[in-house]
Amino acid sequence: MNEGMRGRRGDGTGARKDPQDLQQLQEHPVSMRRIGALFRPYKGRLTVVTGLIVATSLVGLASPFITKHLIDDAIPHQDVGLLLTLVGLMLGIAVLTAALGVVQTWLATVVGQQIMHRLRTDVFAHLQRMPLAFFTRTRGGELQSRLTNDINGMQSVVTSSATSIASNVTTAVGTAVAMAALSWRLSLLSLIVLPPAIYLTRRVARLRRTITARAQRALADMQTQIEESLSISGVQLSKTLASGPQLSQRFTDTSVQLTELEVQSQLAGRWRMASMSIIFAAIPALIYLAAGMPATSGGMTIGTLVAFTGLQAALFRPLMGVLNVGVQITSSMALFSRIFEYLDMRIEIDDPTTPIALDRKDARGHVTLRDVSFRYADSDRDAISHVSLDIPAGSHVALVGATGSGKSTLAGLVSRLMDPTGGHVRLDDIDLRDMALANVAELVGVVSQETYLLHTTIRENLRYARPDATDDEIVTAAKAAQVHELIQDLPDGYDTVVGARGYRFSGGEKQRIALARTILRDPKVLVLDEATSALDNRTERAVQDAVDALSVGRTTLTIAHRLSTVRDADLIVVLDHGQAVEVGNHADLMERDGRYAALVHAQSASAQVTSSAKDAVGVLS
Missing domain, CATH: 1.20.1560.10 (ABC transporter type 1, transmembrane domain)
Known part of the structure; x- marks a missing residue:
C-alpha cells in the first residue's frame, strides 16, 4: 500500500x-x-x-x-x-x-x-x-x-x-x-447520552476503515498492474509472450474486487451517516423532553433551550x-x-572535510591503483582483490575477463562510484577520497553499458553534461561520437524528444548520444564500460575510430566484451575472480598463451560458428 x-x-x-x-x-x-x-x-x-x-x-x-x-x-x-x-x-x-x-x-x-x-x-x-x-x-x-x-x-x-x-x-x-x-441539568443528561452515541459511531467507522484499507490495497494493486503492463517495456513483453489475455483477466479480477469493496465501503459509510443522523435527532429530542418535564426543566426559558441545543449539536464533532x-x-x-x-x-561516499582540488588545466590523467580491494556489503568474498596497476596519462588500458570477474567494479572504483575497502585509487598522485566528488566527476567521464537518456530533447540530454555548452560545442561532440548525421536527419534535429528512457532510438544510437554527452564534458580520464556492446560491427568501428581520436592526450579505460576492439590497447588487464592474473599488450599476452589467449581463441571459435550458421541460413533461404 x-x-x-x-x-x-x-x-x-x-x-x-x-x-x-x-x-x-x-x-x-x-x-x-x-x-x-x-x-x-x-x-x-x-x-x-x-x-x-x-x-x-x-x-x-x-x-x-x-x-x-x-x-x-x-x-x-x-x-x-x-x-x-x-x-x-x-x-x-x-x-x-x-x-x-x-x-x-x-x-x-x-x-x-x-x-x-x-x-x-x-x-x-x-x-x-x-x-x-x-x-x-x-x-x-x-x-x-x-x-x-x-x-x-x-x-x-x-x-x-x-x-x-x-x-x-x-x-x-x-x-x-x-x-x-x-443548564447544569441538561449537561448531566448529555453526559449520559454521549457515551453510547460515541461508541456506536466509532464502531461503524472502524468497519468502514477496515473496508477502506482493503480497497486501498486493491487500488494499489491495480495501479501497479497499469504501470507494469502499459509501460513500453511491459507492452513489449506482453506482446512477445502473448500474455495480453492473461493480463486482462488479472486486471478484471482486481477491478471486480475493487468494485465490491467500494460498494461495501459506501454502505458502511451510509450506515455511519444513518447512525449519526439518529444520534443527532435523538439527543435534541431527549433534551426537549427533559426541558418539558416539570421535574427537570428548572424554569428553563425557550431561548436557553434553543441555545443549549445548538451547543449540544456543535459538541459532538470536536469531542470525537x-x-x-x-x-x-x-x-x-x-x-x-x-x-x-x-x-x-x-553517506558512504562523501566529500572530505578539506578536499584537495585538482584543476582540469593541471590534471594529467595519471591513474594508479595500489593494492586495491573491494567487497560488496552483501558478499562474503572480495569482488576486487589486491589489484595494483599503473596507468600512465594518455594511455589506453583495456579490462577483459569473464562475466563477474570484476571489470565493472574496478571501473567504478576509478570513477569513485564506490570506495575501495582496501588500498588506494589515485589520480595524479591524489587519493580520490581526498577530492570532492564534483571534482572527480569533472575529470573522470563514464559511458556505461546501460545508457540512460532523459525524457527531453537531444540538445538538453547533451547539455546535461555541461549546462553552459554552446550549440557549436554540442554539434562538435555529436560529430566526434558519429551521431551528428543521424540527428540532422530527424525532423526536429537536436530538438527531437528522445522519448521515455530513449526508446525512440536503437541501443547503438542511444550509446552514441551518451558518448557525445561524455565527450562534451571533456574529461581527462574516460571510462568506457562496454560502451560499444550494443553497436553493430560497422557502427562500432566508426565509434571506435572516434574514441581512438579522442583518446589522444586522454587516459582511456575500456571494459570490452569483444576482444577484437582492444587489440591496439597500450595495456590489457585480464581479471579473474577480482584478481589481475595477466597484464600486457595483445602481442605479449598471445605469446604467453595464457588466460587472455584462451579468451581470444574462444571468441574466435564462437564467431566462426555464428558465421557458419548465418551462411547456412542464407543457403536455405
Whole structure:
C-alpha cells in the first residue's frame, strides 16, 4: 500500500492506530525535539495560528448566547434597539470568524509548504549522495512515495492535524463550559447520552476503515498492474509472450474486487451517516423532553433551550476529534519517522572535510591503483582483490575477463562510484577520497553499458553534461561520437524528444548520444564500460575510430566484451575472480598463451560458428 496513504488515512471518527505506523515508529523512533526543530524557525507564526484558532473557537461560542437573548428578550419585548444590536453581533461574529479562518489557513499553509520544501529538498539531496548499492536494493516506487506522498502528508500535519487538535480541544472545552453555564441539568443528561452515541459511531467507522484499507490495497494493486503492463517495456513483453489475455483477466479480477469493496465501503459509510443522523435527532429530542418535564426543566426559558441545543449539536464533532488525538499524533509521527529514516542513512561516499582540488588545466590523467580491494556489503568474498596497476596519462588500458570477474567494479572504483575497502585509487598522485566528488566527476567521464537518456530533447540530454555548452560545442561532440548525421536527419534535429528512457532510438544510437554527452564534458580520464556492446560491427568501428581520436592526450579505460576492439590497447588487464592474473599488450599476452589467449581463441571459435550458421541460413533461404 502507498506509504503516504497509510500515514494519513482515517475519517477522523473511530479511527485506530495503524499497526504499520506503530511498527515504523518502533523501528525508527522520532523525538519531539527533532520535530520541534523543524518548526522552531516559524515559532512566531505558529503562535499566531494557535491564537487565531482559540479566538475563532471562543468567538463562535458567543452565537448561542446571542440567540438566547434574541428569543428571550429582544423578540418578545419588541426591543428594536436590542434586536439590531444582537443581529449586528451575529453578523459581526460570522464575518470575524470567516476572516480569522482565512488568515489562520494562510499562515498554516505557508508554514507547512516551507517545511515541506525544506524536507523535500533535503531528502532529494541526501538520496543523490547515496551509493549505487542503495538504489539497487530499494524500489523506485518507494523513493517516489517518500518524496511525494509522505512529505505532502506533512502539509496535513500542520494545516489539519495540529490545527484540528487545537481547535477541537478549545471548542470541546469551551462548549462544555458554556453548556454547564446555561443548564447544569441538561449537561448531566448529555453526559449520559454521549457515551453510547460515541461508541456506536466509532464502531461503524472502524468497519468502514477496515473496508477502506482493503480497497486501498486493491487500488494499489491495480495501479501497479497499469504501470507494469502499459509501460513500453511491459507492452513489449506482453506482446512477445502473448500474455495480453492473461493480463486482462488479472486486471478484471482486481477491478471486480475493487468494485465490491467500494460498494461495501459506501454502505458502511451510509450506515455511519444513518447512525449519526439518529444520534443527532435523538439527543435534541431527549433534551426537549427533559426541558418539558416539570421535574427537570428548572424554569428553563425557550431561548436557553434553543441555545443549549445548538451547543449540544456543535459538541459532538470536536469531542470525537479530541478522542482521536492519539491516532492523529501517531500517524503524524510515523510520517516524520519515514522521512527521517532516509535522512539518517549514512553517506558512504562523501566529500572530505578539506578536499584537495585538482584543476582540469593541471590534471594529467595519471591513474594508479595500489593494492586495491573491494567487497560488496552483501558478499562474503572480495569482488576486487589486491589489484595494483599503473596507468600512465594518455594511455589506453583495456579490462577483459569473464562475466563477474570484476571489470565493472574496478571501473567504478576509478570513477569513485564506490570506495575501495582496501588500498588506494589515485589520480595524479591524489587519493580520490581526498577530492570532492564534483571534482572527480569533472575529470573522470563514464559511458556505461546501460545508457540512460532523459525524457527531453537531444540538445538538453547533451547539455546535461555541461549546462553552459554552446550549440557549436554540442554539434562538435555529436560529430566526434558519429551521431551528428543521424540527428540532422530527424525532423526536429537536436530538438527531437528522445522519448521515455530513449526508446525512440536503437541501443547503438542511444550509446552514441551518451558518448557525445561524455565527450562534451571533456574529461581527462574516460571510462568506457562496454560502451560499444550494443553497436553493430560497422557502427562500432566508426565509434571506435572516434574514441581512438579522442583518446589522444586522454587516459582511456575500456571494459570490452569483444576482444577484437582492444587489440591496439597500450595495456590489457585480464581479471579473474577480482584478481589481475595477466597484464600486457595483445602481442605479449598471445605469446604467453595464457588466460587472455584462451579468451581470444574462444571468441574466435564462437564467431566462426555464428558465421557458419548465418551462411547456412542464407543457403536455405
